[in-house]
Amino acid sequence: LADALALVAGVEISPGGDGGPAGSVPAFMGLREFDAFLLVVDGIPYGGAFNPQLTTVDLNNVERIEVMRGAAPVTFGATSFVGVIHVIHYAAGQAPAQVSGGFGSRGSAFAQGAINLSEHSTLSFNAEKRELAADDASYQRLQAQYRGAAEVLGGDGRLDLSVASVRQDPNSPHVRQGSRLTPLIPLDANHNPSDAQIDETRVQLDLGLERALDVGMLSLTGSLAHTSADLTRGFLTGLGTNPAVNNAAGYRQDRPVTDVYLDAHLSNALGERGHWTVGLDYLGGRGEQESENFSYFVPLDGRTRPSSALGSIDEFTELEDERNFVGLYAQADYALSDRLDLLAGVRLNHTSEDREGEEEVDGVDLPASDDRSIDRLTGHVGLSWRAYEAGADFVSFYVDYRNAFKPAAIDFGPEAEAEILDEETAEAWEIGVKQQWLDGRLALDL
Numbered sequence: 492l493a494d495a496l497a498l499v500a501g502v503e504i505s506p507g508g509d510g511g512p513a514g515s516v517p518a519f520m521g522l523r524e525f526d527a528f529l530l531v532v533d534g535i536p537y538g539g540a541f542n543p544q545l546t547t548v549d550l551n552n553v554e555r556i557e558v559m560r561g562a563a564p565v566t567f568g569a570t571s572f573v574g575v576i577h578v579i580h581y582a583a584g585q586a587p588a589q590v591s592g593g594f595g596s597r598g599s600a601f602a603q604g605a606i607n608l609s610e611h612s613t614l615s616f617n618a619e620k621r622e623l624a625a626d627d628a629s630y631q632r633l634q635a636q637y638r639g640a641a642e643v644l645g646g647d648g649r650l651d652l653s654v655a656s657v658r659q660d661p662n663s664p665h666v667r668q669g670s671r672l673t674p675l676i677p678l679d680a681n682h683n684p685s686d687a688q689i690d691e692t693r694v695q696l697d698l699g700l701e702r703a704l705d706v707g708m709l710s711l712t713g714s715l716a717h718t719s720a721d722l723t724r725g726f727l728t729g730l731g732t733n734p735a736v737n738n739a740a741g742y743r744q745d746r747p748v749t750d751v752y753l754d755a756h757l758s759n760a761l762g763e764r765g766h767w768t769v770g771l772d773y774l775g776g777r778g779e780q781e782s783e784n785f786s787y788f789v790p791l792d793g794r795t796r797p798s799s800a801l802g803s804i805d806e807f808t809e810l811e812d813e814r815n816f817v818g819l820y821a822q823a824d825y826a827l828s829d830r831l832d833l834l835a836g837v838r839l840n841h842t843s844e845d846r847e848g849e850e851e852v853d854g855v856d857l858p859a860s861d862d863r864s865i866d867r868l869t870g871h872v873g874l875s876w877r878a879y880e881a882g883a884d885f886v887s888f889y890v891d892y893r894n895a896f897k898p899a900a901i902d903f904g905p906e907a908e909a910e911i912l913d914e915e916t917a918e919a920w921e922i923g924v925k926q927q928w929l930d931g932r933l934a935l936d937l
Contacts, residue, residue: 492517492576495550500936501560502574509902511659511689512623513546513630519560519574526900529563529571532578533651535697535714536567539750540776540814542900544718547655547693549634552605552615554581562895562919564869565836568752568774568816570897572917581605583638583649586613597622611640626679626793628662646702646709652695659689663793666727675730680793683725684741684802693718707759710770713752720746723799730791737786741799742905748778756820765825774816782808782905807851808907814898817841830877837870842898848909859909869895883931891921 493504493515501519508516509525517528529536530543538544557577564570581587590604599622605615617634636653663682665672695716702709725741732738756770785802789795822836843864850857873891880886899912926935 492545492548492550495553495556496558496576499556499558502558502576507662508545510546511630511661512621512628513632513657513659513689515545517574517576522573525902526897527571527573529567529575530578531567531575533580533697534577534699534712535752536774537578539716539748539752540568540774540816541748541750541778542902544693546657546659546689547634547691547718548578549580549615549617549636549653549655550578551603551617551634552580552586552613552636554579561891561921562871562893562917564871564893564895565820565822565838566770566772568754568772568818570869570895572895572897572915580615580636580638581613583613583640584608584610586615595621613638623662624679626662626681627683628660628681630657630659632657643700644702646700649697649699651697653693653697654695655691655693657689657691661687661689661724663726666730668730673730675791676727677792680791681796682727682739682789682791682793683796684723684787684789684799685796686798686800687723687725688721689724690721691718692720704757707757710754710756710758712754714750716750718748718750720744720748722746725787725789725799725802727789727791728786732791734788737788737803739787739789740784740805741787741802742782742784743799744780744782744903744905746778746780746903748776748903751775761823761825764827765823767821767823769821771819772817774814776814777812778901778903779811780809780903780905784808784905805852808849808905810846810848810903810907810909812844812846812901812903815843816898832875832877833873834875835870835872837868840865840867840869840896842914844898844911846901846909846911848907850907857907859907861909861911863898863911865896865898865914867896883927884929885925885927887925889921889923889925891919893917893919893921895919 493506503518505516508514526542559575563575586605592602594600601619603617615636619632622629633656639650697714700711722744725739728740729738754772758768761767784806785804787802818838818840820838824834826832845862847860871893875889878886896916898914
């Protein structure tokens with residue numbers, strides 16, 4: 492994703508991050524947080540009710556990637572505070588038929604392609620191996636997707652089935668001393684156990700139907716995804732050099748996550764100058780983690796790393812989180828005149844979350860639980876005025892207000908923290924001018 496959006500204005504993406512070397516960390520409007528933006532793939536929130544799943548997103552056979560800055564308080568059921576990244580693959584039977592491959596240093600290689608099986612079906616695949624710098628970090632990616640379309644119940648039906656397997660050997664963050672990186676650790680030192688891994692397998696099935704009715708166009712979407720993760724990781728907790736004293740903490744974890752997304756909406760023209768949409772959606776998720784937390788010693792240069800099996804177990808933890816987000820929404824876009832346009836939307840949210848955690852220390856179980864439900868309105872309203880237009884060139888002034896909220900994120904770390912944090916809220920005003928000059932070849936947004 493970092494390569495795909497390297498030249499896109501308004502978003503900055505760094506490779507790696509907490510998700511491992513196959514992941515990335517987007518930043519919008521100066522905010523770099525893994526849960527502050529929304530990742531959408533072919534109209535479906537990717538990562539569901541939890542967090543964007545950047546490591547398994549398929550960037551093969553992509554028609555375009557749309558980027559929207561700012562909150563998304565009306566659609567998708569998972570609110571973004573800072574921006575939306577929407578990856579759109581070629582429709583079934585419309586992919587450019589091609590196969591490509593390549594080789595790189597350190598044994599890196601890739602092969603990918605797409606084949607139209609018929610006028611209404613496509614099969615795409617992606618295989619990749621990346622060996623990174625001299626820190627023992629690498630990842631292997633295998634992905635396949637089938638897209639099919641057919642006439643169903645008098646409308647246009649679609650079916651997508653995708654499978655992704657990502658195997659990562661993680662790297663390590665560089666420890667700080669005060670406000671600076673410590674000089675005691677060499678560049679690219681790896682302090683994970685020798686058998687460290689971040690292995691993820693994701694299977695997703697999407698179904699959709701669009702049918703014209705007397706009242707408008709009906710669109711139905713359903714998605715079911717399951718991700719299983721097997722992790723072994725470790726991090727320095729100190730800068731000690733005595734092998735008799737542990738200086739690192741690690742964990743082995745199993746983490747299954749199931750995501751469900753359902754959406755039904757109607758849309759139609761609003762007179763001759765506008766368009767309206769009303770809909771109802773549901774976004775659900777259930778995630779669990781079972782972890783063995785241990786401590787160990789690793790040299791600061793990371794040259795001789797022990798196996799996780801040699802670590803001393805400190806505790807066992809379990810955590811289960813279930814989320815249900817339901818929303819009723821409406822949105823309209825209306826041209827008040829040839830130069831003045833109004834866009835407004837509102838959403839009634841109902842969210843509920845149940846969480847149970849348990850940790851076992853010295854053979855004693857310590858259970859805890861929490862639950863929370865929220866009913867809240869969110870929405871946005873915006874106005875734009877086309878001050879100048881000549882051919883492909885134009886100048887438009889705009890003002891926009893957005894009110895958004897989202898339940899607090901959970902990262903399924905090795906802790907059994909059952910407390911549900913307060914929801915996050917955001918209000919944003921944006922005023923600016925969009926310009927296009929040189930017959931559309933130069934675009935400016937201030």
